[in-house]
Amino acid sequence: MKIAVCVKQVPDTWAEKKLRDDDSTLDREAADGVMNELDEYAVEEALRLIEAHGGEVVVVTMGPERAAETVRKALSMGADAGVHLVDDAFQGSDALATSYALAEVLSGRGFDLILFGSESTDARMSVVPAMVAERLGLPQVTFAQKVNVDGASVSIERLTEYGFDTVEAAMPAVISVVEKINEPRYPSFKGIMAAKKKPVETLTVADAGLDAAQLGLAAAWSTVAQFAARPPKAAGTVVTDEGDGGSKIAQYLSEQKFV
Amino acid sequence: MAEILTVVESANGAVKKVSLELLALAGKLGEPAAVWLGPGYSDEAGAVLAEHGAAKIYVADNADLVDYVVAPKAEALAQIMQTANPGAVLIASSAEGKEIAARLAVKTGSGVITDAVDVAADLTATQSVFGGSTIVQSKVTTGTPIITVRVNSIAPEAAPAAGTRVDVAVDVSEAAKSAKVTDRTVAAKGGRPELAEAAIVVSGGRGVNGADGFGVIEALADSLGAAVGASRAATDAGWYPHQYQVGQTGKTVSPQLYIANGISGAIQHRAGMQTSKTVIVVNKDPEAPIFELADFGVVGDLFSVVPQLTDEINKRKG
Numbered sequence: 303m304k305i306a307v308c309v310k311q312v313p314d315t316w317a318e319k320k321l322r323d324d325d326s327t328l329d330r331e332a333a334d335g336v337m338n339e340l341d342e343y344a345v346e347e348a349l350r351l352i353e354a355h356g357g358e359v360v361v362v363t364m365g366p367e368r369a370a371e372t373v374r375k376a377l378s379m380g381a382d383a384g385v386h387l388v389d390d391a392f393q394g395s396d397a398l399a400t401s402y403a404l405a406e407v408l409s410g411r412g413f414d415l416i417l418f419g420s421e422s423t424d425a426r427m428s429v430v431p432a433m434v435a436e437r438l439g440l441p442q443v444t445f446a447q448k449v450n451v452d453g454a455s456v457s458i459e460r461l462t463e464y465g466f467d468t469v470e471a472a473m474p475a476v477i478s479v480v481e482k483i484n485e486p487r488y489p490s491f492k493g494i495m496a497a498k499k500k501p502v503e504t505l506t507v508a509d510a511g512l513d514a515a516q517l518g519l520a521a522a523w524s525t526v527a528q529f530a531a532r533p534p535k536a537a538g539t540v541v542t543d544e545g546d547g548g549s550k551i552a553q554y555l556s557e558q559k560f561v
Numbered sequence: 562m563a564e565i566l567t568v569v570e571s572a573n574g575a576v577k578k579v580s581l582e583l584l585a586l587a588g589k590l591g592e593p594a595a596v597w598l599g600p601g602y603s604d605e606a607g608a609v610l611a612e613h614g615a616a617k618i619y620v621a622d623n624a625d626l627v628d629y630v631v632a633p634k635a636e637a638l639a640q641i642m643q644t645a646n647p648g649a650v651l652i653a654s655s656a657e658g659k660e661i662a663a664r665l666a667v668k669t670g671s672g673v674i675t676d677a678v679d680v681a682a683d684l685t686a687t688q689s690v691f692g693g694s695t696i697v698q699s700k701v702t703t704g705t706p707i708i709t710v711r712v713n714s715i716a717p718e719a720a721p722a723a724g725t726r727v728d729v730a731v732d733v734s735e736a737a738k739s740a741k742v743t744d745r746t747v748a749a750k751g752g753r754p755e756l757a758e759a760a761i762v763v764s765g766g767r768g769v770n771g772a773d774g775f776g777v778i779e780a781l782a783d784s785l786g787a788a789v790g791a792s793r794a795a796t797d798a799g800w801y802p803h804q805y806q807v808g809q810t811g812k813t814v815s816p817q818l819y820i821a822n823g824i825s826g827a828i829q830h831r832a833g834m835q836t837s838k839t840v841i842v843v844n845k846d847p848e849a850p851i852f853e854l855a856d857f858g859v860v861g862d863l864f865s866v867v868p869q870l871t872d873e874i875n876k877r878k879g
């Protein structure tokens with residue numbers, strides 16, 4: 303089985319995220335980059351699937367030079383090879399452009415499964431997996447809390463607002479995973495050493511045969527008109543409990559007409 | 562005036578509140594129309610939609626729309642868009658809503674904006690990003706704006722309209738029927754409102770100190786008719802089910818009232834609740850960052866403060 307895992311480097315969630323004043327895109331220099339946390343679960347799930355069924359895991363990322371660290375991290379967890387789309391022309395790409403580039407690079411490589419984390423912690427749109435499925439015309443089995451592969455078909459438990467749906471599809475298919483699916487492993491020292499020798503293909507827009515007109519900020523189908531920091535909240539009232547803390551809250555809730 | 566399509570979400574045949582919120586928003590942008598995707602439409606549901614502003618109600622009564630994951634709904638909407646030629650499409654910012662929007666955007670060559678908290682008459686959307694720390698105004702520049710809107714962002718309004726039913730026969734392609742829903746499992750949730758939609762959320766964190774401790778959180782929630790939420794520390798420890806996690810990697814909530822008990826207020830937790838209208842905090846550490854968000858806070862032990870609060874509320878309710 304051949305599995306692709308799409309990963310993204312995002313600003314560390316502990317860091318304050320900012321938009322750039324010049325072009326209103328995320329300031330990726332301002333914070334340390336880490337692998338999007340949910341993507342670690344996708345890498346882990348891919349590794350577990352090949353441990354059970356045999357095969358190969360390829361990590362795919364689109365991002366600046368330093369996103370290579372994120373590819374390395376996945377390789378040190380155990381993935382076999384990497385593909386890194388890196389080109390200034392990608393800067394500022396929106397979800398539609400990102401899904402275009404990923405779909406183009408993923409197609410024709412014979413992947414049985416394409417895995418994603420269900421959301422990135424920076425943009426939080428949760429749309430790229432569905433867009434890639436749409437572009438590739440592949441079954442969309444997303445928000446998986448459990449994945450089972452059986453022969454040529456895959457079934458998942460798709461997290462829903464009321465519980466979960468069991469969903470079945472024939473492979474190849476596009477999967478996104480939620481964090482309760484597994485517990486990602488930490489790279490071992492051996493894994494980190496081994497990762498240094500694993501192949502990583504770096505592709506520019508031209509290498510990948512992509513149409514530059516569909517990429518980058520200029521091609522985005524929506525624009526940011528303006529942005530501002532949220533005004534800080536006016537300080538509220540804080541009291542120390544002297545045996546009447548609960549009553550004081552009840553009083554406040556009643557003044558605010560909640561009770 | 563252009564038609565504004567709003568996608569109806571329902572549970573057991575009843576229209577969800579978020580769909581009425583979308584209609585209220587659509588009323589500011591053009592002529593609201595509701596789109597019912599799948600079986601289960603009834604005159605009662607239609608009446609509710611009409612009362613809240615739906616001039617037209619498109620009904621695509623086709624079981625394929627719910628028996629397969631997302632793709633058929635996007636196809637149906639693309640087909641309806643072709644005849645309706647709407648000014649914009651509004652969809653609830655649920656996990657599925659965003660996926661429908663994603664596929665529809667690719668299909669129709671349209672820009673998409675997710676998690677809007679408001680949309681102005683010129684279709685500029687307001688989004689609250691990075692956990693509510695930044696407010697962004699953005700606009701779709703290509704195709705028909707497809708905008709997903711956060712629940713509880715707009716108040717539903719009574720705005721009686723014709724509610725003319727328009728039946729649509731949608732063609733679901735074989736390709737769209739590739740991921741089949743074979744079973745649905747409904748998790749027991751004890752009659753509390755859905756977390757993402759609830760007007761009031763009562764949350765517990767590490768301070769609750771165990772699964773048993775959530776009893777006091779649930780009792781407070783029930784006195785207020787609220788949903789229960791939890792921090793990741795609490796869900797990771799297995800004290801409360803994961804689907805109730807609030808925060809960056811859990812649910813985003815934006816209720817009228819959020820009561821945080823024994824939660825420190827890490828940036829990742831705040832990302833899921835920062836836009837709550839009123840925030841109450843109970844925490845024994847006066848330095849806990851969650852107090853920065855509090856409209857009213859009590860420094861104290863939640864095991865004495867919360868039960869007292871529950872009693873008071875139950876008393877006041879008489």
Ligand SMILES: Cc1cc2nc3c(=O)[nH]c(=O)nc-3n(C[C@H](O)[C@H](O)[C@H](O)COP(=O)(O)OP(=O)(O)OC[C@H]3O[C@@H](n4cnc5c(N)ncnc54)[C@H](O)[C@@H]3O)c2cc1C
Pocket residue numbers: 315339423765766767768769791792793794795806807808809810811812822823824825826827828829830833843844845846849861862863864
């Ligand atoms: C990538 C990433 C994603 C994350 N996503 C999420 C997310 O979605 N949601 C989330 O919540 N977290 C998330 N986290 C974790 C987050 O960083 C915090 O670790 C977590 O929110 C802490 O939970 P807590 O506030 O319950 O626990 P703590 O930080 O330990 O705080 C417990 C609080 O309880 C108080 N307390 C203790 N006992 C009592 C008592 N008897 N009475 C009153 N107060 C008491 C303490 O004073 C303390 O302030 C994420 C972290 C990362 C790295």
